Amino acid sequence: MSAAPLPEHVAKFRTEYRRTESGRYYIGWAHFAFTSLGSLSVIGLALSQLSGVRPWEWLMVPASFLLANVAEYFGHRGPMHHRTKGLGLVYRRHTQQHHHFFTDEAMAYESSHDFRMVLFPPVLLLFFLGGIATPIGALFFALGSPNIGWLFVATAMGYFLTYEWLHFCYHLPAEHLLARLPLVARLRSHHQVHHDLRRMGRFNFNITFPICDRLLGTVWKQK
Numbered sequence: 001m002s003a004a005p006l007p008e009h010v011a012k013f014r015t016e017y018r019r020t021e022s023g024r025y026y027i028g029w030a031h032f033a034f035t036s037l038g039s040l041s042v043i044g045l046a047l048s049q050l051s052g053v054r055p056w057e058w059l060m061v062p063a064s065f066l067l068a069n070v071a072e073y074f075g076h077r078g079p080m081h082h083r084t085k086g087l088g089l090v091y092r093r094h095t096q097q098h099h100h101f102f103t104d105e106a107m108a109y110e111s112s113h114d115f116r117m118v119l120f121p122p123v124l125l126l127f128f129l130g131g132i133a134t135p136i137g138a139l140f141f142a143l144g145s146p147n148i149g150w151l152f153v154a155t156a157m158g159y160f161l162t163y164e165w166l167h168f169c170y171h172l173p174a175e176h177l178l179a180r181l182p183l184v185a186r187l188r189s190h191h192q193v194h195h196d197l198r199r200m201g202r203f204n205f206n207i208t209f210p211i212c213d214r215l216l217g218t219v220w221k222q223k
C-alpha cells in the first residue's frame with residue numbers, strides 16, 4: 001500500500017463512496033477474473049475461426065488497433081468527461097467517481113474491494129462485445145471476408161483487455177513490481193497527469209498508448 005497519507009478530499013470521497021455504494025456481494029478478484037477470462041475466451045474463439053489467412057488480411061490487426069486507439073481517445077475525451085445523453089452512467093462513473101476516488105496524489109487502490117472503481121462493470125464488457133465488436137466484426141465478415149471479421153473481433157477484444165490490465169496496473173500501489181516495469185511506469189505517469197483534477201479535461205486522454213494524444217497535441221508537457 002502507498003505509504004503517503006491520502007489527501008483529505010480523497011479520503012472523504014472514498015469513505016462516502018464505500019458507505020453509499022456498499023457492494024456487499026462484490027468480490028474484486030471475481031470481477032478481475034470475469035473481465036480477463038471473458039475477454040480471453042472471445043479472443044481464443046475468434047482466433048480459432050481463422051483459416052488460411054492471406055497476407056493482406058493480417059493488415060486488419062494494425063488497422064483495428066489504430067481504430068481502437070481513436071475510439072479510446074474520443075470515448076474518454078467525449079462522454080467519459082462530458083455529460084452525454086444516454087451515456088450519463090459513463091460520465092458519472094468516470095468523471096464524478098473514478099477521478100475523485102483516485103487523483104494524481106492518490107493513485108493506488110486500498111483493497112480488492114476498490115477494483116470496482118478501476119475495472120469496467122461486467123455489463124460494459126457485454127456492451128463492448130455485443131454492441132460494438134460483434135456488429136462491426138459482422139460487417140467486416142460480410143463485406144470483406146470471414147478472416148478479417150474474426151481478426152477485428154480478436155484485436156478489439158485484445159485492445160479492451162490491454163486497456164483493463166494497464167489501467168489496473170496504473171492504480172496498483174506505486175511500489176508494486178508490475179507498476180515498476182519500465183513501459184508500465186511510463187504509461188502510468190502519463191495517466192497520473194490526467195488524474196490531476198486541473199488537467200483531466202484537457203490532457204492525456206489515451207489510457208493505453210498515447211498515439212492520438214501525440215497526433216492531436218494533447219500530451220501534457222511540463223513548462
Ligand SMILES: [Zn+2]
Nearest residue numbers: 098102167191
Ligand atoms: Zn485511472
Ligand SMILES: [Zn+2]
Nearest residue numbers: 080094194200
Ligand atoms: Zn479521465
